Amino acid sequence: MAFNKRSKIKLLLESSKIGKNTTIMGWVRTKRGNKNVSFIAVNDGSTIQNYQVVADPNVISEEVLKRITTGACIKATGEVVASQGAGQDSELIAQKIEVLGEADADKYPLQPKKHSMEFLRENAHLRMRTNTFGAVFRVRHALAFAVHQYFNDKGFFYIHTPIITASDAEGAGETFRVSTLDMKNPPLTEDGAVDYTKDFFERETNLTVSGQLEGELAAMALAEIYTFGPTFRAENSNTTRHLAEFWMIEPEMAFYDAEDNQDLAEDFLKYIISYAMEHCKADLEFLDKRAAEENAKKPTNERTELGLLDRLRFVVDHDFERISYTEAIEILKNSKPNKKKKFSYIIDEWGADLQSEHERFLVEKHFKKPVILTDYPKDIKAFYMKQNDDGKTVAAMDILFPGIGEIVGGSQREENMEKLTTRMDEMGISQEELYWYLDTRRFGATPHSGFGLGFERMVQFVTGMGNIRDVIAFPRTPGNAEF
Amino acid sequence: MAFNKRSKIKLLLESSKIGKNTTIMGWVRTKRGNKNVSFIAVNDGSTIQNYQVVADPNVISEEVLKRITTGACIKATGEVVASQGAGQDSELIAQKIEVLGEADADKYPLQPKKHSMEFLRENAHLRMRTNTFGAVFRVRHALAFAVHQYFNDKGFFYIHTPIITASDAEGAGETFRVSTLDMKNPPLTEDGAVDYTKDFFERETNLTVSGQLEGELAAMALAEIYTFGPTFRAENSNTTRHLAEFWMIEPEMAFYDAEDNQDLAEDFLKYIISYAMEHCKADLEFLDKRAAEENAKKPTNERTELGLLDRLRFVVDHDFERISYTEAIEILKNSKPNKKKKFSYIIDEWGADLQSEHERFLVEKHFKKPVILTDYPKDIKAFYMKQNDDGKTVAAMDILFPGIGEIVGGSQREENMEKLTTRMDEMGISQEELYWYLDTRRFGATPHSGFGLGFERMVQFVTGMGNIRDVIAFPRTPGNAEF
Numbered sequence: 001m002a003f004n005k006r007s008k009i010k011l012l013l014e015s016s017k018i019g020k021n022t023t024i025m026g027w028v029r030t031k032r033g034n035k036n037v038s039f040i041a042v043n044d045g046s047t048i049q050n051y052q053v054v055a056d057p058n059v060i061s062e063e064v065l066k067r068i069t070t071g072a073c074i075k076a077t078g079e080v081v082a083s084q085g086a087g088q089d090s091e092l093i094a095q096k097i098e099v100l101g102e103a104d105a106d107k108y109p110l111q112p113k114k115h116s117m118e119f120l121r122e123n124a125h126l127r128m129r130t131n132t133f134g135a136v137f138r139v140r141h142a143l144a145f146a147v148h149q150y151f152n153d154k155g156f157f158y159i160h161t162p163i164i165t166a167s168d169a170e171g172a173g174e175t176f177r178v179s180t181l182d183m184k185n186p187p188l189t190e191d192g193a194v195d196y197t198k199d200f201f202e203r204e205t206n207l208t209v210s211g212q213l214e215g216e217l218a219a220m221a222l223a224e225i226y227t228f229g230p231t232f233r234a235e236n237s238n239t240t241r242h243l244a245e246f247w248m249i250e251p252e253m254a255f256y257d258a259e260d261n262q263d264l265a266e267d268f269l270k271y272i273i274s275y276a277m278e279h280c281k282a283d284l285e286f287l288d289k290r291a292a293e294e295n296a297k298k299p300t301n302e303r304t305e306l307g308l309l310d311r312l313r314f315v316v317d318h319d320f321e322r323i324s325y326t327e328a329i330e331i332l333k334n335s336k337p338n339k340k341k342k343f344s345y346i347i348d349e350w351g352a353d354l355q356s357e358h359e360r361f362l363v364e365k366h367f368k369k370p371v372i373l374t375d376y377p378k379d380i381k382a383f384y385m386k387q388n389d390d391g392k393t394v395a396a397m398d399i400l401f402p403g404i405g406e407i408v409g410g411s412q413r414e415e416n417m418e419k420l421t422t423r424m425d426e427m428g429i430s431q432e433e434l435y436w437y438l439d440t441r442r443f444g445a446t447p448h449s450g451f452g453l454g455f456e457r458m459v460q461f462v463t464g465m466g467n468i469r470d471v472i473a474f475p476r477t478p479g480n481a482e483f
Numbered sequence: 484m485a486f487n488k489r490s491k492i493k494l495l496l497e498s499s500k501i502g503k504n505t506t507i508m509g510w511v512r513t514k515r516g517n518k519n520v521s522f523i524a525v526n527d528g529s530t531i532q533n534y535q536v537v538a539d540p541n542v543i544s545e546e547v548l549k550r551i552t553t554g555a556c557i558k559a560t561g562e563v564v565a566s567q568g569a570g571q572d573s574e575l576i577a578q579k580i581e582v583l584g585e586a587d588a589d590k591y592p593l594q595p596k597k598h599s600m601e602f603l604r605e606n607a608h609l610r611m612r613t614n615t616f617g618a619v620f621r622v623r624h625a626l627a628f629a630v631h632q633y634f635n636d637k638g639f640f641y642i643h644t645p646i647i648t649a650s651d652a653e654g655a656g657e658t659f660r661v662s663t664l665d666m667k668n669p670p671l672t673e674d675g676a677v678d679y680t681k682d683f684f685e686r687e688t689n690l691t692v693s694g695q696l697e698g699e700l701a702a703m704a705l706a707e708i709y710t711f712g713p714t715f716r717a718e719n720s721n722t723t724r725h726l727a728e729f730w731m732i733e734p735e736m737a738f739y740d741a742e743d744n745q746d747l748a749e750d751f752l753k754y755i756i757s758y759a760m761e762h763c764k765a766d767l768e769f770l771d772k773r774a775a776e777e778n779a780k781k782p783t784n785e786r787t788e789l790g791l792l793d794r795l796r797f798v799v800d801h802d803f804e805r806i807s808y809t810e811a812i813e814i815l816k817n818s819k820p821n822k823k824k825k826f827s828y829i830i831d832e833w834g835a836d837l838q839s840e841h842e843r844f845l846v847e848k849h850f851k852k853p854v855i856l857t858d859y860p861k862d863i864k865a866f867y868m869k870q871n872d873d874g875k876t877v878a879a880m881d882i883l884f885p886g887i888g889e890i891v892g893g894s895q896r897e898e899n900m901e902k903l904t905t906r907m908d909e910m911g912i913s914q915e916e917l918y919w920y921l922d923t924r925r926f927g928a929t930p931h932s933g934f935g936l937g938f939e940r941m942v943q944f945v946t947g948m949g950n951i952r953d954v955i956a957f958p959r960t961p962g963n964a965e966f
């Protein structure tokens with residue numbers, strides 16, 4: 001007989017079942033009470049809100065009640081009644097409670113007290129049972145679904161680009177090698193190099209740093225596509241903003257120029273944030289309070305002015321400011337923190353790469369709205385970006401958000417075969433290896449554009465979590481591949 | 484100024500724009516005609532249907548018309564008029580045509596003639612521009628979206644489980660090693676082994692073969708979750724059914740027993756197939772015809788009785804038959820092909836692993852409906868499956884489809900700590916390495932279940948493509964990591 005006959009707590013809270021009998025199942029968050037009554041807060045993961053089960057020791061035996069401790073999993077059946085206390089409309093008067101699985105109070109790590117984020121990271125296999133991480137992963141889900149919903153509604157096609165690849169053409173960073181060769185005694189060529197022709201793929205392969213180039217191939221056939229898959233960087237970065245394994249969303253669109261690309265990116269970002277705000281109200285209210293508490297603990301000069309929900313509204317409610325890199329440099333050069341040498345990196349000439357402090361100044365102080373920075377110097381951008389007529393800039397865009405700086409990077413792509421190959425030669429990128437990429441310029445080329453969004457950066461922005469390791473279930477970082 | 488002002492062909496065909504002016508952009512499939520008029524079939528990837536552009540040489544110059552060849556990308560503006568010919572309701576009388584990108588007829592590989600599948604695989608960067616592959620990837624998108632839609636509607640949360648992992652606990656197959664160590668001179672320990680503590684993750688790591696174990700961790704907090712991510716097998720299998728890199732969908736649910744699991748899987752499979760049938764009518768009609776042509780070319784004894792659309796309806800319209808492995812063995816033992824020794828593997832006793840020929844016999848000949856086979860011998864199944872009371876079977880299920888055999892494998896999971904650890908010891912699986920998995924049995928255990936669907940197998944089933952390399956954009960197989 002099917003076992004899963006239960007009311008999900010989220011639905012139970014939304015509907016009025018008062019007077020009816022039902023069953024809930026979930027994990028015990030707390031139990032309190034006295035000799036005459038026990039109040040058991042149960043959470044089933046469907047919502048941040050616990051549901052209160054009221055247990056009368058005349059109905060539920062002492063033997064059962066003793067086994068109901070924080071972390072235990074229970075099945076409770078009884079009548080839904082209007083709640084006496086504040087906080088929720090209804091509660092369950094238990095007629096029967098079954099302990100599905102105990103949680104020994106001496107051993108269960110997640111006791112009802114404040115745990116450090118580091119402790120919870122070490123217990124990532126259990127941390128999703130806390131309020132904070134439950135909220136984070138529900139919001140993460142909502143954002144991921146919103147991505148698919150947005151592009152599907154617009155007629156884009158989801159493409160799975162390869163994870164294992166022989167090309168690191170973009171030169172976007174250090175890569176992980178993928179191999180089945182014997183590490184200790186690899187086959188060697190006559191001149192003593194490792195003979196990758198004997199490897200699984202008969203060539204050297206690594207984990208992808210981006211699906212963009214393959215995404216462009218698909219866009220040159222299906223016109224509007226997006227990827228949403230894992231990407232990898234083997235950089236030894238132990239920061240709150242870097243992961244060795246993270247998920248990227250990369251739309252690529254035939255027939256889009258730089259302006260179309262900006263329009264799409266702005267609309268897309270607003271959509272997914274609005275979606276989360278609409279579908280994760282309770283989780284975001286909780287995270288908003290949490291962020292405010294975290295903020296209050298910081299030294300005054302590190303505190304943010306805007307609360308979490310304020311920051312989300314800030315993005316959704318404003319037209320993004322669109323300015324060129326050249327204009328931004330002028331603004332920064334003449335800015336107070338630059339003149340007073342408050343920036344760590346002083347901006348004194350055109351061509352400088354912008355740091356997070358500059359990006360945040362433009363967004364938070366100068367324009368007070370999200371900013372799309374366009375037309376960067378070609379020397380600080382990738383080979384595939386469309387060269388502008390001025391001969392020194394490319395049709396790139398970076399989108400800058402409050403508190404976080406760059407969240408999206410993209411560009412119109414260079415569709416002109418001669419310009420593209422000249423730039424590849426200048427930058428030492430092999431035309432032969434990328435023959436397939438160049439074929440899309442050889443045959444039926446068209447203006448096209450695309451951008452990339454690091455998914456975990458977006459989850460960080462929407463949840464207000466300070467460390468990127470806390471927005472992915474099982475983070476991979478230098479020295480850490482646990483679980 | 485924004486460039487992307489066009490009518491998508493799919494929407495143009497659905498709406499009546501007759502008498503209105505519009506612009507389309509896309510790739511030329513064919514051009515035919517005579518001195519007085521040219522008919523240009525344009526495809527923009529939004530649908531399998533081409534749109535006809537009619538070009539009068541008095542309006543469109545000869546110089547432009549000459550550059551319009553198969554594979555070229557064009558922008559055509561003109562008036563939409565009711566079509567004279569059969570096949571579509573309207574066409575575009577060109578007032579202006581701009582060639583966005585040429586395709587030299589002497590060099591462009593995809594000339595309008597029949598290409599072998601092998602040739603198209605070698606040109607995977609261009610093959611999405613053909614009718615067949617355009618259809619396949621639009622159907623693939625629809626199926627992927629349906630997966631997300633289904634689980635989101637049911638309140639499941641999408642979890643990204645790790646791609647790089649230190650555990651190969653399931654023992655599901657050979658893995659790819661992920662490393663940044665110098666292949667030629669790796670650091671060694673004192674006793675001469677490769678010293679993986681010096682590697683990026685400070686331990687030996689590989690690409691995941693399944694997200695299930697991590698998915699279970701999430702289900703023990705959020706109750707109902709699913710994964711949809713890439714998985715890897717380093718097996719040297721050069722078949723039409725195996726990829727080294729493929730995508731898996733793995734739902735895991737707290738509070739589901741074996742029967743709940745079967746109910747969910749059947750409902751899910753019917754949903755995503757129905758979704759594709761509803762949203763990809765034109766593509767599936769094309770693929771149905773294609774499959775019929777392929778079928779007719781086969782020797783009589785290899786032909787399938789059911790056409791592609793018949794097979795899809797076969798699954799959607801029938802309640803799946805649910806029988807135990809033990810019952811299946813009895814049926815097979817007494818079957819005609821077994822008695823007449825027509826099976827390659829004769830079934831003579833309980834405990835035998837079933838081959839594709841047996842699975843297909845059950846589905847296609849005996850029951851004439853999809854079959855859920857349950858309660859397999861524990862010795863041919865994984866350690867984590869729930870042990871039945873008979874002491875010899877586990878609460879596994881395989882779902883069998885016509886033409887393809889097993890498409891889903893799953894089980895109720897063993898939640899009993901003692902039974903689980905005993906089985907791990909018997910099978911030589913380290914309790915220490917999997918401490919985090921065991922913690923979900925130590926703390927707040929509950930009956931739970933899950934299953935796995937190989938996404939490419941499903942795309943093969945729905946598109947009728949014979950080779951799995953033709954349902955993923957850039958397949959990875961032994962010796963092949965091109966693009």
